[in-house]
Amino acid sequence: MYTRSATEEPLLSPTSIAEPSSAVAPIASLLKAQEYIKKPSTIGLEPQDISSRRRIFIIVFLYCSTFFYGLDSTVVATLATPVSSSFKQLPRAAWLNSAYLLSVACFTPLYGKLADIAGRRIAILTGLSLFSIGSLLCGLSTSMNMLIAARLIQGMGGGGAALCSNVILSDIISLRSRGLFTGIDTVCWSTGAGLGAVYGGILEDTIGWRYAFIFQVPFLGLIMCCLAVSVNYSVPGQQESMKAVLHRLDWGGAGCLVIGLGSLVFSIALKTNEDMPWDHPAVYGTLALALAMLALFWCVETYWAKEPVIRLGLLKHKTRALIAVSIFLTNSAKISLHLFYPMFLQIVRYNSASFAGLHLVPLTFASACGGIAFGWLLRKTGKYYYILIVCACLHMIPTATLIGLSSKSWEFVTWIVLIPQRFGASGYDTGTVVALLATISRADIAVLTSLRFVTFSTGQVIGMALSSAVQQAVVASELQKELVGAGAEGMISSVRRNATAILDLPEEYQAGAIRAYATSLHGVYLLDAVLFFLSLCFISQVKEYSLSEQPTRSEESAEMDTYKLAPTEDEDDDDTAVEDEESVAQTA
CATH class of the missing domain: 1.20.1250.20 (MFS general substrate transporter like domains)
Structure with a gap:
């Protein structure tokens, strides 16, 4: 069967089809009918x-x-x-x-x-x-x-x-x-x-x-x-x-993924919500099940599934893998930062729950402004690499300040300290979405978006577990130093279960208990700083593609729409997996 090459002139130009002469009108109608016959599923x-x-x-x-x-x-x-x-x-x-x-x-x-x-x-x-x-x-x-x-x-x-x-x-x-x-x-x-x-x-x-x-x-x-x-x-x-x-859905991979991630979240929830130790059978049992099922999920998706739920092969592309790791690390730190900052305000700064909540209102405006500003800049310039670098740096700024905050710090600082992070987070999310889309064809949009959400959610789960483990370990150690004497064990146990129990302690112990909590939260913020820095290291290695305003037709199939990609000059061979699409399938 003859197939017209990309360089050949079409038999009929688009304008001739749009305004057909009496001689070619029947041909145009026939060809248009053939187009629908070729694409019964669309x-x-x-x-x-x-x-x-x-x-x-x-x-x-x-x-x-x-x-x-x-x-x-x-x-x-x-x-x-x-x-x-x-x-x-x-x-x-x-x-x-x-x-x-x-x-x-x-x-x-x-x-x-x-x-x-x-x-x-x-x-x-x-x-x-x-x-x-x-x-x-x-x-x-x-x-x-x-x-x-x-x-x-x-x-x-x-x-x-x-x-x-x-x-x-x-x-x-x-x-x-x-x-x-x-x-x-x-x-x-x-x-x-x-x-x-x-x-x-x-x-x-x-x-x-x-x-x-x-x-x-x-x-x-x-x-x-x-x-x-x-x-x-x-x-x-x-x-x-x-x-x-129903026939095409990958039920085996879906089942392994649901059980694996569900067991992982359940294990962490038992540890953090029910305060069970890591050596409790329910905790390590569900964690072991999670690891086993996620390993089985990898085998199913890699070797057996005809249409995988998540195409793990997409991560063989260097830039995609770097962005995925950066998203994982960033969301691990973000969930920790926003979970424990209200705790700092209520325990260390003596704020009520409602007053602590008011500190989050400026973050809403910062997030909105960051999303619009970086989105407009990306559209105007068509560049996202330096946006990602700037936003990754903005993530780190608050952690340095939070490590030094105490009950005596200036009140105004507590209202603005997280604004750079939230402003940068909106730009980072926008930039990573575009950077990932720039490496794929339209046919892979949904699958890659799923992969991004998995990375995002897993990062939150792991970040919650890591930060909780650090906070609990440090506060336990510090309380043993601060609370000594008769009845110390009972006071330590009470304060760890319920922070408001600090108010029930003898006055001479209250300041020590608050210092212990402040030190534990500083440990969490230090962990966040390390995670944000690692995220910056990974995102700085991504390769950038110039972005076109309009999608073009794919060389592989006239039915597959894909974004036109133009690699920058320093793009290496790892990124040749990205298709540089040209319009080669004009319908004649």
């Missing part, structure tokens, strides 16, 4: 074919969904104590966050492959449906166990819907503009997160905490309806038959 619109109005419509409602993810994150953080107290189970309050993190880590990676096989619309509606059902069940919960189960369902949908939102934005937005739109997405999340605490607090004080969850459901339903109507394009390889979708 009949309908492709991402680049949708109108500007529909594109804006999709983006607006994706941003609306992002707003609710941010809102929910701080609503739960604010309501965890009163909610668990209403069930008389305050010690289990931490499970409300751990349950959500558990299901996000386990199920989010599966949505990437689902979006490729079943289509973007089915995938995001599945995620939003589960998130909505989970929100409704949270509001209707009659026990703490039911509430934790509802949070698991929320996480199964919320993380997946967020991943699909990223995939859809990458489908319909050019790569160079992707940074700016990611910045706006950050603004929406930050706005929701900033209002969540206020929203939850007002409802808790007036009509009850349940309505903080229930009132979200109608708005989520409206978003689902609008996206169901507007996200109507197809992607290569998409299946219409549910039987074909």
Whole structure:
């Protein structure tokens, strides 16, 4: 069968097809019909074919969904104590966050492959449906166990819907503009997160905490309806038959991944939430199961799966691997930084919970400004390497200050210390998204986004475990130095279980206990500084590609849209895996 080369002139130019003469009109019609015959699985619109109005419509409602993810994150953080107290189970309050993190880590990676096989619309509606059902069940919960189960369902949908939102934005937005739109997405999340605490607090004080969850459901339903109507394009390889979708899913790899990550999160939750020692059978047993299942997952995805849930081979590319490691290290430090800073304010600085929460308000504005600023800069210059370096350096600045903070430090510093980190974090997230997309074809967008979310979630889990282990080890050591004499063991045990027990200590011991906590938190901030520095080292080694405004057609297939890549002069042979796409498949 004859195939026209890339350098040949097309039989008919695009303009001649658009305005056919009477002589060639029948030929043009025949060729157009042949185009649809060649692409039976992608009949309908492709991402680049949708109108500007529909594109804006999709983006607006994706941003609306992002707003609710941010809102929910701080609503739960604010309501965890009163909610668990209403069930008389305050010690289990931490499970409300751990349950959500558990299901996000386990199920989010599966949505990437689902979006490729079943289509973007089915995938995001599945995620939003589960998130909505989970929100409704949270509001209707009659026990703490039911509430934790509802949070698991929320996480199964919320993380997946967020991943699909990223995939859809990458489908319909050019790569160079992707940074700016990611910045706006950050603004929406930050706005929701900033209002969540206020929203939850007002409802808790007036009509009850349940309505903080229930009132979200109608708005989520409206978003689902609008996206169901507007996200109507197809992607290569998409299946219409549910039987074909179920047949193509990698059930073995998915099962290993869910059990492996679930066991890992559960092991860490038992250690941190239930204060079990590492040598407890439940802790090391689930940890061993996690390692075994993750090893099996690697074997399944590498050797046996026909269509892997996550194509681990993507990490053979040097730049992708460097970015993935940097994302892992950065999120390990970020989760630690933001978990323990409120503890520092409340224990060391004697702040109330509400006043400590107010210190996080400036961070919302910093995050929004950083997302917009770096997104605009990336779109204007088309360069992301130096943005990543600057943002990685901004991550490190607060840790140096936090290590020196004490109960006597200037109050103003406690309000601004984290602003550089949060400002840089938005630019870093934007830059890494674009840097990863610049190394792949459109066909791999969903799979690579899944890989990024796995790296992100695993980094948070490991970071939480490392920082908790450091804090607990240091505070135990320091308390033994500060609290001596009769009854010291009982005081140490009481203070470690509940920091507010410091107020019940004899006055001569209170200052020593506070110093012990301050030293333990300084140890956590030192760990964060090391992780941020390692992240900077890895991200500084990535290779940069220039970005084109519009996607081009792939040399491999006329059906595969991919971003045009132009390696910089210093790009080495490792990056030849990136396809330098040219338009070679014009339809005649």
